[in-house]
Amino acid sequence: MEVSDIKKVGVVGCGIMGGGIAEVAAAANYDVIIAEASQDLLDKGMRAIEASLALSVRRGKITDDVKTAALGRIRGTLDLKYFGDCELVIEAVTENLELKKKLFRELDGICRPDAILATNTSCLSIIDMAAQTSRTEQVLGLHFFNPVPAMKLLEIVKTIATGDETLRVARAFGESLGKAVVVAPDIPGFIVNRLLMPFFLEAIRLVESGQATREDIDRAVMLGLNHPMGPLKLADFVGLDTACFIAEAMYDEMKDDRFAPPVLLKKMVAAGRHGRKSKKGFYDYG
Numbered sequence: 001m002e003v004s005d006i007k008k009v010g011v012v013g014c015g016i017m018g019g020g021i022a023e024v025a026a027a028a029n030y031d032v033i034i035a036e037a038s039q040d041l042l043d044k045g046m047r048a049i050e051a052s053l054a055l056s057v058r059r060g061k062i063t064d065d066v067k068t069a070a071l072g073r074i075r076g077t078l079d080l081k082y083f084g085d086c087e088l089v090i091e092a093v094t095e096n097l098e099l100k101k102k103l104f105r106e107l108d109g110i111c112r113p114d115a116i117l118a119t120n121t122s123c124l125s126i127i128d129m130a131a132q133t134s135r136t137e138q139v140l141g142l143h144f145f146n147p148v149p150a151m152k153l154l155e156i157v158k159t160i161a162t163g164d165e166t167l168r169v170a171r172a173f174g175e176s177l178g179k180a181v182v183v184a185p186d187i188p189g190f191i192v193n194r195l196l197m198p199f200f201l202e203a204i205r206l207v208e209s210g211q212a213t214r215e216d217i218d219r220a221v222m223l224g225l226n227h228p229m230g231p232l233k234l235a236d237f238v239g240l241d242t243a244c245f246i247a248e249a250m251y252d253e254m255k256d257d258r259f260a261p262p263v264l265l266k267k268m269v270a271a272g273r274h275g276r277k278s279k280k281g282f283y284d285y286g
């Protein structure tokens with residue numbers, strides 16, 4: 001298959017990431033079908049896509065005509081049976097390996113034999129998903145970053161079974177969306193989260209031990225390393241529940257203490273302090 005053969009892209013999960021992926025694919029002229037678990041969630045996700053495109057119009061990034069055309073190319077569904085003619089499917093459901101494995105089994109039975117199946121997982125083992133299919137060489141990770149329309153990077157995650165042709169087509173697909181592509185190994189955290197998680201967790205340990213304040217840690221990193229945001233503010237933005245989940249998954253896989261979530265992080269998650277989305281994390285957003 002060549003990237004020019006990709007006409008219809010299937011996206012599973014219309015949450016933050018699935019909606020963003022559908023949006024950028026439709027804006028790049030692909031027909032998109034997106035599946036959700038319920039009509040309410042699908043409606044909510046479609047409204048978020050529309051709002052995001054409207055924001056791009058207000059910011060002068062796209063015209064109103066492009067927005068209308070992109071929305072016209074996205075179709076929502078509750079049934080994966082409409083994914084049969086997709087050349088590429090990107091799974092972006094909740095970060096749960098058993099759920100993703102089940103979905104890959106289902107997609108393998110539904111999709112055309114030459115279709116590429118991709119996952120947007122943040123840290124889970126992609127070969128475990130590929131092994132559920134009869135096409136392991138056509139399975140890989142397409143790890144987009146949040147918010148998808150704004151973030152330039154796409155990590156393409158190659159498993160030990162991913163074929164060269166699949167990798168080549170995936171790279172060309174990512175570039176057709178205007179993304180900068182890197183190829184990452186199928187190891188916990190790939191490249192970005194592999195480096196980011198110890199950084200987050202060490203910043204949290206510094207707060208936990210009372211050796212430095214959250215403000216000083218964030219200021220030091222912004223001014224000393226030229227990062228646009230300090231690690232604690234960034235952790236709040238990513239979601240402390242998400243960060244904790246990723247750390248736990250990476251620790252489970254590698255049993256490396258650098259990835260063990262600090263007690264403070266676990267307590268904050270238990271208390272519902274999930275960062276920006278819950279209005280309280282390391283900072284208050286009330």
Ligand SMILES: NC(=O)c1ccc[n+]([C@@H]2O[C@H](COP(=O)([O-])OP(=O)(O)OC[C@H]3O[C@@H](n4cnc5c(N)ncnc54)[C@H](O)[C@@H]3O)[C@@H](O)[C@H]2O)c1
Nearest residue numbers: 013015016017018035036037092093094095120121122146
């Ligand atoms: N949020 C981020 O910053 C980020 C960044 C990169 C990658 N990811 C990864 O992307 C994936 C999705 O994350 P998200 O932040 O968009 O989560 P989210 O909770 O916003 O969206 C997930 C969606 O999947 C839907 N879903 C669950 N089971 C489904 C099924 N069987 N069929 C159809 N839809 C189903 C849920 O209803 C939900 O709307 C995860 O694997 C996550 O690790 C997230």
